[in-house]
Amino acid sequence: MTSVAAIDLGATSGRVIVGELEDGALRLRPVARFPNTPVRLADGLHWDVLSLYTAAMRGLGEVARADEGLIGAAIDSWAVDYGLLNGNRLLGNPFHYRDARNEQGVARVHAAVSPEELFRRNGLQHLPFNTVFQLAAAAAAGELDEAERMLLIPDLLGFWATGARVAERTNASTTGLLEVGGPDWDFALLPRLGLRRDLLPDLVDPGTALGPVLPEIAAEFGIPGRVRFTTVGSHDTASAVVGVPMTRDDAAYISCGTWSLVGAELTAPITSEAARAAGFTNEGGVDGRTRFLKNVMGLWLLSESVRAWEQVGEQQELGALLRQAAEAPADVPTFDVNDPRLLAPGDMPTRIEALLVERGSRVPASIPEFVRGVLQSLANAYADAVRDIERLTGRPIRRVHLVGGGAQNALLCQLTADTVGVPVVAGPVEATAIGNLLVQARTHGLMTGDLESLRAVIARSFPPRTYAVRTSARG
Template sequence: MEKYYLAIDIGASSGRHILGSIKEGQMHLEEIYRFNNSMQKMNGRLCWDTRQIFQHILTGMKRCRELGKIPISVGIDTWGVDFVLVDGGGHILGEAVGYRDKRTNDMDVVVNKYISMDELYRRTGIPKQMYNTIYQLMAVKETNPKYLEEAEAMLMTPNYYNFLLTGIMKQEYTIATTSQLVQVETKDWDYDLIDRLGYPRRIFKTIEKPGAFVGNLTPKVQDMIGYDCRVVMAASHDTASAVMAVPSTKEDTLYISSGTWSLMGIELTEPNNSIESNRAGFSNEGGYDDRYRYLKNIMGLWMIQSVKKEIGDQYSYEEICSMAEKEDIVSLVDCNDSSFMSPDSMVEAVKAFCKGTNQQVPETLGEIAAVIYNSLAKCYGDTLREIEALTGKHYDTIHIIGGGSNADYLNMLTGKYTGCKVLAGPGEATAIGNLMAQMIHSHEITSLAEGRRLVKTSILSSGEFQD
């Protein structure tokens, strides 16, 4: 009898339910449900609609019953850093505020009163990003301290949905590391740091490794969807799942997980929390099988997504790529500039940056897209040279995974600015990695290396993998 596994992959702009199975030595994927997702203004804050997202989770799970393909298990992955505070009754305290909200403005100044940036990086291996959980929690402490007083748990986004499915509160390692509150060597909460910052210890639940069993569905959820299954912790930070699906078993494989964010890096077995690494802005985020995702966050396709929504919604991404390819504008922007984090108008932000740096100001959709794509690719080239300087190694190949791997024009520019051979795919890397963790849990796959070999042969045979 065929075994099915369900990956629920929720990104900052959309979510999808993908059934996975292994047939005749090949991994097969079937997307059964997709939904849009975005932050919304609630009480003056940019927030996630957790009720709506959970309804989408249930709707997609019901679809499995309708298809007659009941999964053995389900795993959930999402973006990092965001969380909810939950009281003893399991209710959210306040809003599920998102990482693009400005509540963390100046919270680094407050955190610096308790710990220096250099010591914080040395302890956690994570550089300062104003959206990190450590700053979001400080914003709560400064403006709504009663929430911390009343909270029973701080649950990172995917762990909260696991709780809604099972009634069990657990934290998963890869997503927890994005908080900047996990000790980089011990891979556990840095309780000394937590005490210094004045956050209550009790809200930080025991950290579990990806692939751990959470629990079965609650009777209430079973009644709503029509079946029971196991909930297994995927590598629940979406990039951690995506990196699992890099179709290479070579050590030191260079990758770009390309989506709303571009995450560029390698895997390490030991962290690099040196001063030089901190200055360059590299993270030592948790990975599957006790590995570290040594990477840099780059703004990514958020910029194109915003421009498309603003002025180009009648065009597909493929059409926008085609427009950009025909332009010869040479202006570039710094993709990691804070002005592109959450502007009222991405178009105007790009124009303002070009004007402020005495470059040609893009006017058409094609010109704006060309500026963004070239700027991203240049950033990839700059980051490659930083990785090579920090590791003392040379890289001649980049694996581009995730939805952005379908952007042929960006892939071409990446090769141009990095001088590397570019291998694109799989596009659904995050869902594949999610499925791999579940399959390893159920012993259908024996290891990460076997899973990667399976991905490589499966993707190659389906024609999704391109050189």
């Protein structure tokens, strides 16, 4: 049977998942999973991108040797981070977006372009790790002096696999260097920021052919020439939104993993001052759609907390912890999940407790109560974002689709329904890989149609679970 493979790289792990279409339904087959562990060096926090690439290509080779029907592969990953190339040589491991150097980049950019003008030009929510700020910090440190080309992470891995140096458009839209709603890089902005035009590669759309694997890479990993790489929505959220089985205009989505992206799919960006003040972003979507969304801290808060507890010898099994949290009192202390002090790795429970004390709240009496407080705080942030979507778009929101790893968290889904005040439709969990696979399938002619046609396949293949509202917090 003909198949395609998604190489899906998240902030904590990567995986290779095979997809096959049979009788109008998509079937998934996970093949490989590998950790994505940052490395702290003397100059800062980096991604171990060479290990990621090797693990991904080994996984793809494993698929190709076992599956004679495999014809394609595509890569998606988190946004904003990049590698610098001089010829074929990588100039150091890419910096991690959580590295502390970004603040100097923010000051450098805003000295040249005000936040208000920058939003009018790129339509992006201000986040200190956006690529534009990272590149400004890199320029100040002299890191761009030898660089001939910048490639975002999925494009970098695609280049190593195929030799194609391009920038896929949905991911490029997260850099802050793309004209909002426009066809190209903002070339008028670059000289004001001291950035060279030739640093940026040509833009391509999702569904663009990159070619077969280079001969030396094919030999190294055992990947035959029939396997051809193409682009998809290479920003993982762009693929995840393809994987949301939305059928109505009155729906919002939450793509919930390490980060939570709360948004609506539009046909055009919204760049009003009200949208900027509310912290919304306009990112490119597959088939020219606009992902109008807000970045909200996600399950990173919980995973970092569990890691901190385990470091002091308090082993926690997440499933049991969530069951205990569901039994904890509902009236838990909450906090602002988007406080920038929660961005960096470290002792998350201590920082959260400090935020609670700062606002005059009590500290949770137990770990299950702490966990419930984290999830309720996330639900509160989701509700605020949904209400802003209604206000900024003029659309009433009558259901929320929650996809990604958070769709497995029944307590989070129920708290979100109760707090937002509309039903939450949970699933699919593998929305990002599904979106990646379906865009590939369409590119290779295995199916046809628009996004709605792709989403109809998702609805048939992965029946969701609906959480009804028990209490309403709207009003």
